Amino acid sequence: DTAVSQTPKYLVTQMGNDKSIKCEQNLGHDTMYWYKQDSKKFLKIMFSYNNKELIINETVPNRFSPKSPDKAHLNLHINSLELGDSAVYFCASSQGGVGPEETQYFGPGTRLLVL
Amino acid sequence: AQSVTQLDSQVPVFEEAPVELRCNYSSSVSVYLFWYVQYPNQGLQLLLKYLSGSTLVKGINGFEAEFNKSQTSFHLRKPSVHISDTAEYFCAVSEVSSASKIIFGSGTRLSIRP
Numbered sequence: 001d002t003a004v005s006q007t008p009k010y011l012v013t014q015m016g017n018d019k020s021i022k023c024e025q026n027l028g029h030d031t032m033y034w035y036k037q038d039s040k041k042f043l044k045i046m047f048s049y050n051n052k053e054l055i056i057n058e059t060v061p062n063r064f065s066p067k068s069p070d071k072a073h074l075n076l077h078i079n080s081l082e083l084g085d086s087a088v089y090f091c092a093s094s095q096g097g098v099g100p101e102e103t104q105y106f107g108p109g110t111r112l113l114v115l
Numbered sequence: 116a117q118s119v120t121q122l123d124s125q126v127p128v129f130e131e132a133p134v135e136l137r138c139n140y141s142s143s144v145s146v147y148l149f150w151y152v153q154y155p156n157q158g159l160q161l162l163l164k165y166l167s168g169s170t171l172v173k174g175i176n177g178f179e180a181e182f183n184k185s186q187t188s189f190h191l192r193k194p195s196v197h198i199s200d201t202a203e204y205f206c207a208v209s210e211v212s213s214a215s216k217i218i219f220g221s222g223t224r225l226s227i228r229p
Contacts, residue, residue, distance in 0.1 A: 004158070041203060043159075043219040056216055090158055101147050101166050101209075104217070106158030 003027050004107035006091050012113045013081055021076045021110045023091030031055070032074035033092040033104065034066060043090070049074050086114045117142035119208050119220035127226045128196055136191040136223045138180075138206030148189040149207040149217065150180055159205065165189065176200070201227045 004025045034046040048056035052068045063079040088109045094102035118141045128134045147166050151159040163174025170182040180191045206220040
């Protein structure tokens with residue numbers, strides 16, 4: 001009965017491929033996020049959606065495109081994968097509006113390795 | 116723009132000893148402050164947060180943190196650690212006026228020795 005779930009848990013792929021990571025939350029939250037954690041454990045926000053509307057879009061390459069079919073899902077599609085995309089990607093969600101005071105609940109992460 | 120500095124990348128302590136994980140932030144406006152914990156191979160979990168009011172914030176698992184505005188610090192403390200506290204701890208800051216953007220520190224690895 002996972003609150004925020006991500007699939008797949010591990011993803012190993014070749015450079016140049018296109019891949020997607022899925023995220024689902026069953027908490028009834030309105031806001032969802034994608035974070036990237038690099039090999040040095042540095043965690044940085046990539047995107048934030050509120051009720052399917054893009055709120056935060058950090059300076060990530062255009063190869064990364066989030067898609068929110070409904071407010072319970074926020075998928076991340078990555079085109080033309082590069083070695084530097086190797087990282088752990090975390091999905092998170094929070095209830096209500098876009099205020100940073102809202103507690104964010106994180107998924108278990110997707111470990112992406114680009115060869 | 117705000118930033119967060121966690122000076123200690125690793126903190127080894129013995130079981131049942133007290134611990135303090137240091138966090139300093141930089142911002143020109145009012146901030147919210149957070150501590151998250153990441154257990155091995157898991158996502159982040161909120162330990163505690165400071166939004167306003169009392170500067171001493173109590174969180175889960177016996178942790179507490181004190182907001183010190185003059186020193187721009189938000190150090191995390193626990194009087195007696197347990198083996199199960201072994202994890203990575205992240206301090207984070209967000210400007211009060213910002214829309215959901217939280218900036219994370221680089222993390223402190225807490226390792227507990229028996």
